[in-house]
Amino acid sequence: MDPQTQQNAAENSRDPIPTSVVVDIHSLTSEDTDLKLLRETAGSESCCIVRIPHSLARINPIAYEPKIVSIGPYHHGKEHLKMAQQHKRRFLKFLVAKMQEKGTNPQELINAVSTLEGDIRGSYSEDLGLESEELVEMMVLDGCFILTLFLVVSGKVVYTNLDDPIFRMPWILPSIRADLLLLENQVPYVLLQALFETSNLVTSSCLNELAFEFFDSSSWTTHYKNQKPKKLHFRGIKFKPRMNTDSILDIRFRNGVLHIPPVVMDDFTATVFLNCVVFEQLYADSSNHITSYVAFMACLINEESDAAFLSERRILENYFGTEEEVSRFYKSIGKDVALDLERSYLAKVFEGVNEYSSKGFHVHCAEFVHTHFDSPWTFASSFAALLLLMFAALQVFFAAYSYFKPPKDK
Template sequence: MHQKISQTPILLSIAAGNSSCCIFRVPKSFVEINDECYQPQIVSIGPYHRGEPKLRMIEEHKWRYLGSLLDRKKTSSGLSLEEYLKAVEPLEIRARECYSETIGLNRDEFLEMLVLDGCFIIELFLKVGKLVPFEPGDPIISMAWILPFFYRDFLRLENQIPYFILECLFDLIMEDGQSGPSLSSLALEFFNYAMQRRDEDIAKFHDLKGKHLLDLVRKSFIPFDHDGDQRHKGPTPTHIIHCVSKLRRSGIRFNPAKEETFLVVHFRRGVIHMPTITIDDFMSSFLQNCVAYEQCHRSCTKHFTTYATFLDCLINTASDVEYLCDRNVVENYFGTDMEVAGFINKLGKDVAFDIQRCYMAELFNNVHEYHKSSWHVQWASFKYTYFDTPWSFISALAAFILLILTVLQTFFTVYPAVRGDPVKGQG
């Protein structure tokens, strides 16, 4: 018993509660919902999935890339592998503290892993960015299926190394006077092959830094004026907003908005303005890992958690997805409308969310107040029921004409009797 009392936690270390800790095992409740979104499929980065048999193929190519990098740099700057290991050695303790689990690698193994994985990532960024040529016939670029897996695997929460390790290695690799893009620019351009954002939208992030690659890309979606979650001022927003179909019945409409990021949503005069979001294999994985990161890290803002909760409120059924697709708010490259609805509902499941401390608190409150306004609901419900589609309008018009004809027939039957006019045929 005394031994257990003095035992140091391993699976969730004491350091996991510090702001410096930023690379976590995904909570079991999230993994049970969708395990594949958190598990690397082709490449291991960092210690959590190191040595897994299914990831051995790319592990061999890591050493090949490291060898080509060392050969190239040896001619230009004379740096050997030992110099790279010595450069990251003072960062070992700081790097270990970034992981929520106690890492069971000794010093040499841990440093080797950091250098091998970090150099592989940077070398791949340089090659894809056309600053360094690919070797002829390199299967990583010649086989079309491989790179899309890298885009996703490099942005999984459990598959990270600290960003300051990447910066340290990048400075060594680029120290021979080369002028060129920053590490963050190279990284964002690499992932932009999957995200397809406008070049001007990512060019401004030249000096952006993150805790790791997932955090870097996550931060690039957060507007500069959204530097943190703030407590909502005014009436306490105690209600989650309703789904699309119910909001439409109360007269609320959805329009696509021209914003730099899908996180910026506005509500004005009964219209929710939402920038278009593309739901595909990459974005679904990215969103889930961002939410998992925000749920685990004590100091980061909760923008993706808030947005995921917002989508989960809006979407209940396939018809909700269909309407948002028709309004160009959602672009569906994920599957059927039902599959998108299922994904969104999983995205918001078991998520801790504080509506009073989120950046959408005012929007939640304003939409709820608009929805509960009785005259809005009654008038909009009437329009939704009778004028939402051409067929419903034709049916309502036919019923109205039938009602008028019935009234007229009754009138012309009853009116002569009321006036006392003689019935025809009697004399």
């Protein structure tokens, strides 16, 4: 094939160039009615409830996910949060009854929210895709749920259902508090203010005061500090297995010695611990002994080296797996446990260990010993330095002595 023929064949094989392109410019500028995500007002000052950017959410997704209750539209309808919807309706029923006792028409709650529909929609960065009735129903349920929590926890309103799990089970209320602080799990403050004023149940306090009281950290479950056993050991606390006891719960602290009964850590023990902790968390009238014990051990066993330290002292007998698996078990269970430290049978032990390891001459002595005499090499170097210091001191002494009291000539 000659060059001219090849060139003609190549040109014929190319895609034909369209003679005209028909695109309506107005169709590009019109909104897509089937898909509305980011609102035009998402950057305005009134928009205060936004989605977490995916680039941040993927770092730790569970940090932004509610565990008990969904508030607002972003997490509404998720399977693990549906049970809380029953509690919302029960709280609304209670609030309506209280309003009727005061002669207030509860229908005013609906009216108050309806007038705020535009402000509510403008508070969210995304288009909600909800009809007016759906939005008003959601806001009334969620807003009245929060308002009832504020009123009951502050003591402004007496809640008559003494068996309500939200107030009976020790782990639920702290979890709800945490859920209400999540950025995506919110309703506009203007909604809460409108519901508070419409309910007319409290006139002696403002909504801000009730909110601050509800979220006051001093009223939350007491937190316990993680104390590594090696760190405690370096601060003068000794660890000894407590042999003469019938229960692994019988932990004692006396005169700087922590007596812990030996525990066999295996699959059976782990299963018993997990089920007992759940039982104590769910039943308000039960003791919290197992929860206290597990929380105490979780404070001690936070790393692989912690499990090894307790194993060396015959406190932990490990058939569960590697020492890393033991530490991971206690770390995971201790993280999700709600413990009222004041009700714990180990409260005095927690207090004694923290106080003993934080101050006192024994702390400085123990730190000095472990810093300079913890291993044969540090002991040898410290001992050599001490000998050199002694020889230098003796040399200075004899030099000064010979100067002030020179030998007498015979």
